[in-house]
Amino acid sequence: MRHLSLGLTLVVAASQVASAQTETGDLLHQAEQLYEQLAIERAVTLLRQIVSTSWPHEITKEQQVEAYTYLGASLALIGVRDSALLYFRGAIERDPFTDLDPERFTPAQLTLFQQARHLTFAVAARPVVGARVDPRTQRATFTIVTTHPASVRVELRPVEVNTAIVLFNGVNDGMREVPWDGLLPDGRLAPAGRFELAVVGQSQLIGRSDSARVYFTVTHETPPLEDTLPELTPAQLLPERRQASAGRGDLLKGLVVAVGALVVSNVAPNAHFGRGTQALAIAVGGAASISGVTAFLRARHLRDLPANIAENSRRRAARASANASIARRNAEKVAQTVLVIAPAAGVGP
Amino acid sequence: MTRRDRTPVEWVVLVCLAFAPAAGTAQVTASGTAAVTLVEHQVDIGYGVEESRGLLFGAEGAVDLGSRLALTIRAAGGSLSGEATGVEDRNVGEAGLQLSVALAHWLAFQGAVTSRTYTTAIARQRWTSVAIGAETGLDFATSPVRGVLRGSLLPVVSVSGLPRPDVALTTAVGIEYRGGSVTGALYYGLERYDFPNVGAGRRLEQVSTLTVRFTVQRGARRPPRSSQ
Numbered sequence: 001m002r003h004l005s006l007g008l009t010l011v012v013a014a015s016q017v018a019s020a021q022t023e024t025g026d027l028l029h030q031a032e033q034l035y036e037q038l039a040i041e042r043a044v045t046l047l048r049q050i051v052s053t054s055w056p057h058e059i060t061k062e063q064q065v066e067a068y069t070y071l072g073a074s075l076a077l078i079g080v081r082d083s084a085l086l087y088f089r090g091a092i093e094r095d096p097f098t099d100l101d102p103e104r105f106t107p108a109q110l111t112l113f114q115q116a117r118h119l120t121f122a123v124a125a126r127p128v129v130g131a132r133v134d135p136r137t138q139r140a141t142f143t144i145v146t147t148h149p150a151s152v153r154v155e156l157r158p159v160e161v162n163t164a165i166v167l168f169n170g171v172n173d174g175m176r177e178v179p180w181d182g183l184l185p186d187g188r189l190a191p192a193g194r195f196e197l198a199v200v201g202q203s204q205l206i207g208r209s210d211s212a213r214v215y216f217t218v219t220h221e222t223p224p225l226e227d228t229l230p231e232l233t234p235a236q237l238l239p240e241r242r243q244a245s246a247g248r249g250d251l252l253k254g255l256v257v258a259v260g261a262l263v264v265s266n267v268a269p270n271a272h273f274g275r276g277t278q279a280l281a282i283a284v285g286g287a288a289s290i291s292g293v294t295a296f297l298r299a300r301h302l303r304d305l306p307a308n309i310a311e312n313s314r315r316r317a318a319r320a321s322a323n324a325s326i327a328r329r330n331a332e333k334v335a336q337t338v339l340v341i342a343p344a345a346g347v348g349p
Numbered sequence: 350m351t352r353r354d355r356t357p358v359e360w361v362v363l364v365c366l367a368f369a370p371a372a373g374t375a376q377v378t379a380s381g382t383a384a385v386t387l388v389e390h391q392v393d394i395g396y397g398v399e400e401s402r403g404l405l406f407g408a409e410g411a412v413d414l415g416s417r418l419a420l421t422i423r424a425a426g427g428s429l430s431g432e433a434t435g436v437e438d439r440n441v442g443e444a445g446l447q448l449s450v451a452l453a454h455w456l457a458f459q460g461a462v463t464s465r466t467y468t469t470a471i472a473r474q475r476w477t478s479v480a481i482g483a484e485t486g487l488d489f490a491t492s493p494v495r496g497v498l499r500g501s502l503l504p505v506v507s508v509s510g511l512p513r514p515d516v517a518l519t520t521a522v523g524i525e526y527r528g529g530s531v532t533g534a535l536y537y538g539l540e541r542y543d544f545p546n547v548g549a550g551r552r553l554e555q556v557s558t559l560t561v562r563f564t565v566q567r568g569a570r571r572p573p574r575s576s577q
Contacts, residue, residue, distance in 0.1 A: 246490040257496035261522040277557035284537035
């Protein structure tokens, strides 16, 4: 029930905000129509209501800028130059990207607007538009503006890395598109994370300075990388040194064979034939015993196992070679990384 | 051995020798073996033990069918002679086929079919047997040596002119030395046949052997399995 009432409250509040914006929009639209019909004074009356601090309805920044612009244009038409200049400056201060369409406004209005730009100094950067950028072939583009000629420095700063990428450093007048190749100053690919685009300007006309910041995030879109082979475990390697117990084991095996031969020659034959063939078994048993004793004695002196060492080296080399191949393939995949740029919250003055 | 008897043995030897290289070139583990066997044959049909000795020369070809199966075909031939009066010289010809299934690197089950012929100047006796048994191998850790213990029962033994034996078994113990692709081996083997008493006395036969073998292996390294 509480959730339902909270939901209803939110819906009502949202509809009130939308309604307020619609009120402003309707009045703004009405004022523009009056302006087009050259009912300038009536239009000015409506527009002043909108920009008035006592205007009771919600008004967006865009609506405010539009109202100021039409106020300036209207006042310019009726020859109130100072007030027109003031409203044009108000529009420019609120949005430095504001400009007049030469096909819709008179040369006098355009001239006055240009004067307002010269008297007002502001820099701005457009919010970043989401994009996928392949650094090998494509560029990300940021749009900045200065209201009149100014020395401008545009920098890109990874928030978590103390590095600045200077995208532009020079004189600018008006709007400019600044490209970025997705690389850091040292040529490496920009890391994934949050970035700040900072625009700092110093007016060349009125000695004022201004700055603006926008934020965006960069993520890497890379084909899945292969895992390198892990270190060889002891279970995957052969013993490189012979253990003393191995010699004892071989001695035991030799004796088992020798005893086995004697047992077979004693147990398996038919007793009727006696033990006449035991000499054959003794021959084999003797050979097995000698083999066991020899292995035992050799194991006491020869500790290293060259064949196993060589085999282990071969396995290590095979692993290193496989990992080198994997690293090469991964590097090729990393080179195909695409930067995914998305706008982020936070704007600066 | 008469000319007529030698022919099939020679054929089997030729097949064995031809088989190993052919398999080797196809990158299949294959081996060829030459063997010399000292044979002591003892027979007692109720009138005392009759002994004869001789050398048998044999050849084998083996091929691995996958990682666990091995097929071996072999043949041997030679002659036996006795020192005692009245013991006739005999030619021996033998051919066999063996299938081995490795359960572990140290244990394999084996099944074999063997046909053997004893020929004297006046008679010929044919032995046909089926053996089922197991072989265990003891690989030395410090040197390329392997001890082998093997035992088989012969549930099927057919001997021309004789009843089926009550007891029929074979067993062998040996030691193998490997050097590169060549393996040398020394085996002691014993075959025992106790025939039932059919009124004319009980027939007992026993074959004891000492075999020297040399095996050449091609393909992946795997301890050769002898059929001796």
